[in-house]
Amino acid sequence: MGRRIVLLGPPGAGKGTQARRLARRLDVPHIATGDLLRAAVREQTELGRRAQAHMDRGELVPHDLVVAIIRAQLEKVDGKRGFVLDGFPRNKRQAHALGEITDIDGAILIDIPREEVIRRLSARRICANCGRTYNLISDPPQSDEICDACGSRLKQRSDDKPQVVAKRYDLQYNVEVKPLVDSYRERGLLVVVDGDGDIETVTRRILDALGEGGRTA
Numbered sequence: 001m002g003r004r005i006v007l008l009g010p011p012g013a014g015k016g017t018q019a020r021r022l023a024r025r026l027d028v029p030h031i032a033t034g035d036l037l038r039a040a041v042r043e044q045t046e047l048g049r050r051a052q053a054h055m056d057r058g059e060l061v062p063h064d065l066v067v068a069i070i071r072a073q074l075e076k077v078d079g080k081r082g083f084v085l086d087g088f089p090r091n092k093r094q095a096h097a098l099g100e101i102t103d104i105d106g107a108i109l110i111d112i113p114r115e116e117v118i119r120r121l122s123a124r125r126i127c128a129n130c131g132r133t134y135n136l137i138s139d140p141p142q143s144d145e146i147c148d149a150c151g152s153r154l155k156q157r158s159d160d161k162p163q164v165v166a167k168r169y170d171l172q173y174n175v176e177v178k179p180l181v182d183s184y185r186e187r188g189l190l191v192v193v194d195g196d197g198d199i200e201t202v203t204r205r206i207l208d209a210l211g212e213g214g215r216t217a
C-alpha cells in the first residue's frame with residue numbers, strides 16, 4: 001500500500017505545484033479536482049458546463065459532482081497504490097464522503113500569508129491547451145507566454161481575477177477548509193508546512209514532514 005496523502009491550503013499556496021512533485025517522488029498518482037474540472041470545462045462536457053459558473057464565481061462546485069469525480073478517479077488509478085489528493089476534500093462533508101471511499105495516512109497544510117496568495121496568483125499563467133501551470137515571476141516559460149510543453153498560448157485563469165481570488169480565500173478557504181483543517185488536527189492527521197519559500201525548499205519541508213527527507217529530487 002502506497003502513501004495516501006491530502007494536500008490542503010489557501011488558493012495559490014502551491015498545492016498543485018507540490019502535489020505533482022510529491023506524487024512523482026512517492027510514485028503515486030496525483031489527483032487534482034481543480035485540474036479535472038478545468039479539463040471538463042475545456043472539453044465542454046456536461047460536468048464542465050455544470051461546474052463552470054461556480055468556478056468562475058470562486059464558489060465550490062456542488063458536492064455530488066466532485067465526489068463522483070473523486071470516486072471515479074480513485075477507482076481508475078486503483079487507490080490502493082496510494083495517492084496525493086490536491087484540492088479534495090475541501091470541507092468536512094467532502095472529508096466524510098472520502099472516508100466512505102478510503103482512509104488517508106495524513107493531511108499536509110501548506111500555509112502562506114494572504115499577501116503572498118495575491119502576489120502569486122496575479123503572476124500565474126496556465127496553458128490554454130494542456131493545462132500546465134507557470135508563474136511569470138517564480139516559474140516562467142522559456143519563451144514569453146508560450147507553453148514549454150505543447151507550444152500553445154498561455155492565459156490567466158478566469159478565477160485569478162483579484163475579486164474572485166478574494167472570494168476563494170475568504171469564503172472557500174476561511175469558511176470551508178479551515179474547519180476541516182481543525183478536524184484533521186484533532187484526529188492527529190495534520191502536518192503544517194510553511195509554504196513561503198522557493199518551490200524546492202517547500203518540497204523539502206514536505207518530504208521531511210512525511211519522513212521522506214532522504215529521497216533525492
Ligand code: AP5
Nearest residue numbers: 011012013014015016017033034055061087120124135138
Ligand atoms: P483549484 O484549481 O484547486 O484552485 P485552488 O484550491 O484555489 O488552488 P490553486 O490552483 O489556485 O492554487 P494551488 O495551491 O494549486 O497553487 P499552484 O501550485 O497553482 O480549484 C479551482 C476551483 O475548482 C475552485 O475554486 C472550485 O470552484 C472548484 N473546486 C476544486 N476542488 C473542489 C472541491 N473539492 N469541491 C468543490 N469545488 C472544487 O501555485 C500558484 C502559483 O504560484 C503558480 O503560478 C505557481 O507556479 C506559483 N508557485 C507555487 N509554489 C511557489 C513557491 N514556493 N514560490 C513562488 N511561487 C510559487
